[in-house]
Amino acid sequence: MQRTNFGGMACSIARTLDVIGEPWSPLILRDVWAGLSRFEQIQADLGISRKVLTERLNHLVDHGVLERSPYDRRPRFEYHLTQKGAELVDLLMVMTGWGDKWLAGEAGPPVLYRHHACGEVARVDLRCAHCGEPMHATDVDLLPGPGSAV
Amino acid sequence: MQRTNFGGMACSIARTLDVIGEPWSPLILRDVWAGLSRFEQIQADLGISRKVLTERLNHLVDHGVLERSPYDRRPRFEYHLTQKGAELVDLLMVMTGWGDKWLAGEAGPPVLYRHHACGEVARVDLRCAHCGEPMHATDVDLLPGPGSAV
DNA sequence: CATTCAAAGTTCCCTTAGGGAACCCATGTC
DNA sequence: GACATGGGTTCCCTAAGGGAACTTTGAATG
Numbered sequence: 294m295q296r297t298n299f300g301g302m303a304c305s306i307a308r309t310l311d312v313i314g315e316p317w318s319p320l321i322l323r324d325v326w327a328g329l330s331r332f333e334q335i336q337a338d339l340g341i342s343r344k345v346l347t348e349r350l351n352h353l354v355d356h357g358v359l360e361r362s363p364y365d366r367r368p369r370f371e372y373h374l375t376q377k378g379a380e381l382v383d384l385l386m387v388m389t390g391w392g393d394k395w396l397a398g399e400a401g402p403p404v405l406y407r408h409h410a411c412g413e414v415a416r417v418d419l420r421c422a423h424c425g426e427p428m429h430a431t432d433v434d435l436l437p438g439p440g441s442a443v
Numbered sequence: 444m445q446r447t448n449f450g451g452m453a454c455s456i457a458r459t460l461d462v463i464g465e466p467w468s469p470l471i472l473r474d475v476w477a478g479l480s481r482f483e484q485i486q487a488d489l490g491i492s493r494k495v496l497t498e499r500l501n502h503l504v505d506h507g508v509l510e511r512s513p514y515d516r517r518p519r520f521e522y523h524l525t526q527k528g529a530e531l532v533d534l535l536m537v538m539t540g541w542g543d544k545w546l547a548g549e550a551g552p553p554v555l556y557r558h559h560a561c562g563e564v565a566r567v568d569l570r571c572a573h574c575g576e577p578m579h580a581t582d583v584d585l586l587p588g589p590g591s592a593v
Numbered sequence: 594c595a596t597t598c599a600a601a602g603t604t605c606c607c608t609t610a611g612g613g614a615a616c617c618c619a620t621g622t623c
Numbered sequence: 624g625a626c627a628t629g630g631g632t633t634c635c636c637t638a639a640g641g642g643a644a645c646t647t648t649g650a651a652t653g
Contacts, residue, residue: 297490297612299470303553305542306473306535312546314466316640320449323456327585332601340447342641347602367649369600374580377545382580383569385456387537392455395527396462400590403453406583411574414586418572419533424561428568430524430532433556435477436564440550447641466611482630492612497631517620519629 303442312356312381317341318349319385322374325359326382330371353378386417453592462506462531467491468499469535472524475509476532480521503528536567 300311313319317339324335336346350372353359358378364371374382386406393402393416405414421428450461463469467489474485486496500522503509508528514521524532536556543552543566555564571578 297466304470304473305539305547305553306469308546309538309542310469314469316447316464319456319460319464320454323454326580333599336601342643343602344604344642345640348639365600365649367600368602368647369649379580380544381541384534384537384541386569386578386580386583387534388459389455391531391534392459394530396458397455397590402588403455403590403592405586405588406578407586408571408573408576408578409582409584410576410578411571413571413573415571415573415578417578418570419536420568420570421558421561421563421565422568423558423563423565426558426560428536428556428558428560428565430476430529430536432559433536434559436555436557438552438555440547440553442553483628486630492614493631494613494633495611498610515620515629517629518618518631519620 303440309381309384312358313353313384315349315352317345318353319388321346321349321353322358322378322382323385325372325374325378326385330373332370332372335372383417387419390416453590459534462508463503463534465499465502467495468503469538471496471499471503472508472528472532473535475522475524475528476535480523482520482522485522533567537569540566 298311299307299314302308313322320339321335321341324338329335329338332346332350335341336343339346341349350359350361354361354372357375358381359372360375361370361372363369389402389404389406397403406417407413408415419428420426448461449457449464452458463472470489471485471491474488479485479488482496482500485491486493489496491499500509500511504511504522507525508531509522510525511520511522513519539552539554539556547553556567557563558565569578570576
C-alpha cells in the first residue's frame with residue numbers, strides 16, 4: 294500500500310499537512326517568502342535534491358499556495374506566494390516563535406521580525422478573534438463542528 | 444547519505460521541523476491534546492503503523508514535547524503534553540485556522556474551539572506582541588537576529 | 594552559423610524510511 | 624495454569640529521498 298494520504302481525514306490539521314506536510318515544503322515556502330523565487334536559488338539555498346524540489350514546487354502550485362510565472366522569453370520561471378500561500382506563512386511565523394523560545398539557546402533567534410504597523414521588532418501573539426484575550430491550546434475546549442465526520 | 448537533518452540549520456523553522464516535522468508527528472500531538480493518551484488509542488485513531496508510532500513517541504519524549512508516565516503496576520504508560528508541548532499545540536490551532544478557511548469547503552470546519560475566557564466559539568488571531576495590531580506574513584520585514592549564521 | 598552558456602527540469606541508480614502483519618513480553622485475572 | 628491486554632519489536636516489501644549526470648530551450652558570442 295502506498296504511504297498514507299492525510300487529505301481525506303475530517304481534520305483541518307491533517308488537510309493542511311497534505312498541502313505542506315511533506316519534508317522540505319515549509320522551508321521552500323520560507324525561502325519564497327524571504328525573496329528567493331527561482332528554482333536555482335532555492336535549490337542552492339536548501340541543498341535539496343533537484344528532483345524533490347521539482348515535485349514540491351509542483352505540489353505547492355497545484356494546491357494554490359504558490360504561483361509560477363515566466364520572467365523571460367526563455368523558459369524561466371519565478372515562484373511567488375498567492376494569498377492562500379501568504380496566509381500559510383503565518384503558520385511559519387508561529388513556528389518561528391516556538392523555535393526561538395525553545396530551541397534557539399544562548400545564541401538567540403536567527404531571524405527577527407519588524408512589524409510594519411509599529412516599526413518594532415516583535416513576536417507574534419495568539420489572541421481570540423472574538424474577545425481579543427490571549428488564546429492558547431490550554432485555553433480552549435474542542436467541540437465537533439459542522440464538517441465533523443459522522 | 445542519510446536523509447537531511449534540519450536541526451543544524453540556523454533557522455527556527457527548520458529546528459522546529461526537526462522536532463515535529465516528521466510524518467504523523469503533528470497528528471500524534473493533536474491526539475494527545477484531544478485526550479488520547481495511550482499507545483493503543485492513538486494507534487487505533489490514526490491507523491499508523493505501530494513501528495512508526497513507537498519511533499515518533501520516543502522522539503517527542505526525547506525532545507521534551509511529551510512526557511511518558513506509568514498508570515498501572517503493569518508496564519502501561521500514558522503520554523501527556525509538557526509545557527513545551529502545549530505551546531507547540533498553538534501551532535496546530537493556527538494550522539487548523541488555515542485549513543478551516545482554505546480546505547474545509549461546504550461542510551465547514553470539522554472542529555470548533557470554545558475560548559474559556561469569553562465562552563465563545565472563535566478563531567485564533569495573530570497579533571503583534573508589542574502593539575497589539577494584527578501581524579501577518581505580509582506585515583513584517585525580516586532582519587538578521589543575534590543567532591544568525593555568519 | 595556553430596559554440597557556448599545558464600536556468601529549469603528529467604532520468605537513473607542507490608539507500609533509507611514507512612506500511613503491514615506477525616511475534617514477544619510482563620503482568621493481571623479466572 | 625491458560626488466557627488476555629497494553630505496549631512494544633521484528634521482519635519483509637515497497638515507495639520516497641539523495642546525488643549526479645543528462646536534456647532542453649532560447650539567448651548571447653565569435
